Amino acid sequence: MRYALLCYDSDDIVGGWTTRQEEEVFAKHEAVEKELADQGRLGPNLSLMPTSAAITVRSSGEPIVMDGPFAETKEQLLGFWIIDCASLEEAIETARRFASHKQTGAIEIRPVALRDQARA
Amino acid sequence: MNDERDRQWIEVAVKAARPQAVGALLRYFRDLDIAEEAFQEACLRALTTWPRKGRPRDPAAWLIWVARNAGIDDLRRRKTMEGPPDDIAVPAADTEAALADRLDGAAYHDDILRLLFTCCHPELPVQQQIALALRIVSGLSVVEIARAFLISESAAEQRITRAKRRIAEAGLPFELPGATACAERVTAVAAMIYLLFNEGYSASGGTLHMRLPLCEEAIRLARLLLRLFPGDCEVMGLTGLLLLQHARAAARLDADQAIVLLEDQDRGRWDRKLIGEGLFLVEKAGRHQRAGPLQVQAAIAAVHARAGHPEETDWTQIEQLYALLETLQPSPIVTLNRAVAVSKAHGPQKALALIEPLADRLSSYFNFHGVKGALLAQLGRADDARVALNRAIVLARTPAEAAHIRLQLDQLLRDRES
Numbered sequence: 421m422r423y424a425l426l427c428y429d430s431d432d433i434v435g436g437w438t439t440r441q442e443e444e445v446f447a448k449h450e451a452v453e454k455e456l457a458d459q460g461r462l463g464p465n466l467s468l469m470p471t472s473a474a475i476t477v478r479s480s481g482e483p484i485v486m487d488g489p490f491a492e493t494k495e496q497l498l499g500f501w502i503i504d505c506a507s508l509e510e511a512i513e514t515a516r517r518f519a520s521h522k523q524t525g526a527i528e529i530r531p532v533a534l535r536d537q538a539r540a
Numbered sequence: 541m542n543d544e545r546d547r548q549w550i551e552v553a554v555k556a557a558r559p560q561a562v563g564a565l566l567r568y569f570r571d572l573d574i575a576e577e578a579f580q581e582a583c584l585r586a587l588t589t590w591p592r593k594g595r596p597r598d599p600a601a602w603l604i605w606v607a608r609n610a611g612i613d614d615l616r617r618r619k620t621m622e623g624p625p626d627d628i629a630v631p632a633a634d635t636e637a638a639l640a641d642r643l644d645g646a647a648y649h650d651d652i653l654r655l656l657f658t659c660c661h662p663e664l665p666v667q668q669q670i671a672l673a674l675r676i677v678s679g680l681s682v683v684e685i686a687r688a689f690l691i692s693e694s695a696a697e698q699r700i701t702r703a704k705r706r707i708a709e710a711g712l713p714f715e716l717p718g719a720t721a722c723a724e725r726v727t728a729v730a731a732m733i734y735l736l737f738n739e740g741y742s743a744s745g746g747t748l749h750m751r752l753p754l755c756e757e758a759i760r761l762a763r764l765l766l767r768l769f770p771g772d773c774e775v776m777g778l779t780g781l782l783l784l785q786h787a788r789a790a791a792r793l794d795a796d797q798a799i800v801l802l803e804d805q806d807r808g809r810w811d812r813k814l815i816g817e818g819l820f821l822v823e824k825a826g827r828h829q830r831a832g833p834l835q836v837q838a839a840i841a842a843v844h845a846r847a848g849h850p851e852e853t854d855w856t857q858i859e860q861l862y863a864l865l866e867t868l869q870p871s872p873i874v875t876l877n878r879a880v881a882v883s884k885a886h887g888p889q890k891a892l893a894l895i896e897p898l899a900d901r902l903s904s905y906f907n908f909h910g911v912k913g914a915l916l917a918q919l920g921r922a923d924d925a926r927v928a929l930n931r932a933i934v935l936a937r938t939p940a941e942a943a944h945i946r947l948q949l950d951q952l953l954r955d956r957e958s
Contacts, residue, residue, distance in 0.1 A: 432556035432764075488770030488771065
């Protein structure tokens, strides 16, 4: 089964990290990513620019282009990993490891419903 | 989890919550001093409570709640001069959640906006605006502010105290202004943030490491302003401009702390992540076709950022952008900068013709004589060049500027000998 691990946190908090804190978190992330990659379980994974760079195209007859993020929330989507897991337990365990690298935010686990046809 | 790491994470959470929390407290108490002191008190409590009881779900809501109670107690104590107050109530988990939901509403935007507008009160001189914003919005200590501006602690303290007194006398703006006035205030806030960035950016070599935090703080405030006004092109331009300039920070000084000119910088040391975000914001603003001075300056920085090597720089485009900036914001300094682009695109003769009419207005400006000297040297007029460069040295504001001119004078000397 393929899962998306969606990483949420506050732009303000992550933007306020010291360089050392940032390096610490990313180094720990990379260790887990390498392990997943070695097992052939790591798919696309990426981090996003802050929501101050966001643009939203809203469907409404003729789509409307708006500056800013889709929703005003305290925590924003900062990035995601696509991973292969044998079970939900395994997905939760992986998310738990990513989540333990920092002190705030959350990781949402979303099973992937439809695989990218080109990749399948 | 050890104490040191705990403390670091709490610091980040408190700093992130600060504008919202102080903004909400200012709305509640209508007094900057009380709001600030109450927030400090809540932060002290967070340091002892959070490691013990765990971090609250919403640090901002927790801090506002505790600070508000602390502020009320303090006011009561001052009034009655009675003994120590009762223990400050710490919100239970369910009230905290309810409070967090309430805070999610429109108040969040208005509180932060009011806080920024208060710091950029039209009655305040710009240096006081900057000092006040650093103290109130960013939470820098007086010592940090004094160090960053190379002034004494008492001078920094005085700047902040005077600013607060002026605001108290003029009356705090508790109703947010209407759309037109609001746009004016946003422009004032953007200008304050740009000046704050320049305070950090134009520092002389030896103190740069102390001033870099000013640049970072300015970027943080610009991003905050952009979140409040996601569709404001000039705020996009401001944020893009700061990111693109700051991306070059590591390449701007050599091992001896001397300034490295743009064309001599090691572009491999430019921060690609910041450049990517900056370029995107410039592009995003450009979609609206509502050019403003900050967007144009950001677009100029973007042309430099896109050039992998100095010789790939599109000087014709830079010249056109400076020409546009001249119409939006006419100033002899902009013309001088345009002349530099003209010299790159069309040669020194044309550039010299462009700056000669500026001689009266820029006679005491270091860079005017520096540019003029460089153009004259390119034209082979060594004696005239030397006169201009000597004048520039006299007017240099920092040792780094003087050193840069001295290099050009040495080059002239070598050219003559060879």
